[in-house]
Amino acid sequence: MSVNRRTFLGTSAAAAASLSAPMAFAAGHGKPRVVVVGGGAGGATAARYIAKDSQGEIDVTLIEPTRTYYTCFFSNLYLGGFKEMDDLGHSYGGLAANGVNVVHDWAIGVDRDAKTVSLAGGGSLGYDKLILSPGIDFVDGAVEGWDVTAQNAMPHAYKGGSQTELLKAQLQSMPEGGTFMMVAPPNPYRCPPGPYERVSMVAHFLKANNPTAKIIVADPKAKFSKMALFQEGWNDHYAGMVDWIGSDFGGGNVSVDPGAMTVSVDGEVMNVDVCNVIPAMKAGHIAAVAGVTDGNWAPVNAADMSSKMDENIYVLGDASQQGDMPKSGFSANSQAKVCANAVRGALTGSRVFPAKFSNTCWSLIDTNDGVKVGATYEATDEKIAKVDGFISQTGESAELRKATYEESEGWYTGITADMFG
């Protein structure tokens, strides 16, 4: 019933818009209002671009609970000792200076009929267009024996910040010759090469500080992103240290006991010293609360990232189900700029250009040994579809690998400036 009502309202609003000025959507309350939930690569970029490009014509509010945002991308380099935690932290002052109203609070509810977002701290915000960019949460019961109450004993470290620091502290206090265990996630998940770059960075740390230690990876997949490149790198730099157990060897049949610090892989129980559990993922909770998810993710239209459930809601980044793009900060940033252009067009009548998306993921294997994979994408009626791509090759020269790493550092500076101003 409510679906019919929304459909009817949507149709009449569209008809009105085609007859009158483009400001029709803002009728009754002055300037058009955009609310963005989540201040990461998708949300911060979208908020910044809409505020910057509309030059005051649109009120933009960003809801983000943390005062300092620690990027999840590059957090593996902190584990490896290549970056400090401070290098990964970013404040929202630049966005505020760009005219974004930054509200540090949790969004806990969305009323799609009234077009309001309610906040944990009380009160609510009205919107004409709502952009959800909440990142990921974990699927309950994905790894037997693990839930969020166990994340101190067995950290996921798959959201940047305190979890990353905890995992590093545990790595530093590992006993000599101890065992670092990783439970890798099933597809799809945030940052496909991320777990394997993490293995590389943990190995880099252990090689220097605890060279008889071992790394075991239990993986529910038979293959993974940049697999040939990582396996070549592990052989070249960390021979004998990394034991990867893929799904063909029972890597997907895992349970953990955080109290006893044991892990069972395909029936074999092992004592471990550090256990990094990266469970199966789903869209950040607010997407499900808003009712725009189907299963674990939020389906969107490729042309503008609008939700398939509600034309006034857009979903960006990891939380969205869009087609061929990997879940990455680069992808979220790319999607945000397409979305910002479309939202501005819908609210102020500014020019809307065709969607173009791209992504590149750099990974560090060891000092000055960087690799990358990337692709370009376009919007089709069904999905975001891959156009063209490339990947680093095995056996590349040391100079090229070094240049690739330096390029990744340049990218980090570039994307964080693009997100936060």
Add this chain to the structure above:
Amino acid sequence: MTGAVRLLAALAMTFTVSSPVMADSGDIAAGEKLYNQCKSCHQVGAGAKHGIGPHLNGLFGRQAASFEDFRYSKSFERAGAGGLEWHADTLDAFLENPRAMASGTRMSFRGLKDADDRKHLIAYLRQYSDNPANIPEADPTAEPSDHDLDPAILALQGDPEYGAYLSGECTTCHQAEGGDDGIPSIVYWPEEQFVAAMHAYKNKQRNHPVMQMIAGRLGDEEIAALAAYFKDLDE
């Protein structure tokens, strides 16, 4: 009928005359005169040492920016690491417009616009590399290339508003404020050089997989739009 045949014959003539730029070798004597423009910075021949620029002995087949005892621009170091080697075709492209090949090169030379002049100069330099016969066929990777941009492409007036939108794809890596740590700056770039560089990536004359991929799907109008936007980007 005969008209059509004649037209085809005329077309065939045009192609034979104007296509492979390097089909025959240049005039070494003419190249030596042209080299006078290079001399103040580059030495070549017996006993040549680095000056303001690196010496040019053994240039053919050498990776760009590969002398350990010469300090190159970051642009050239990246190009060399990315696989740029000096052959007749790459030298030809570089000499035509040095900054289109390596935006940040310290070589302050505007380039030789005349294809024959470049051919002569390359023939002169070729003597100081191994196996100087059969220029450029002795060089295994030499290929005729046609990197001359159609004047119609250079004449396109870009739409800066479209360029501003498209620039979002650039600023994920290239800082809008112009910083260049690990990734070169692309702001305030003269339009013509920007267009030449993007087409060099698109045609795979410049080596970089990300840029070849990004430029590869940009149309002529889109490249013009980006150039129009970046040339005027303030702060």
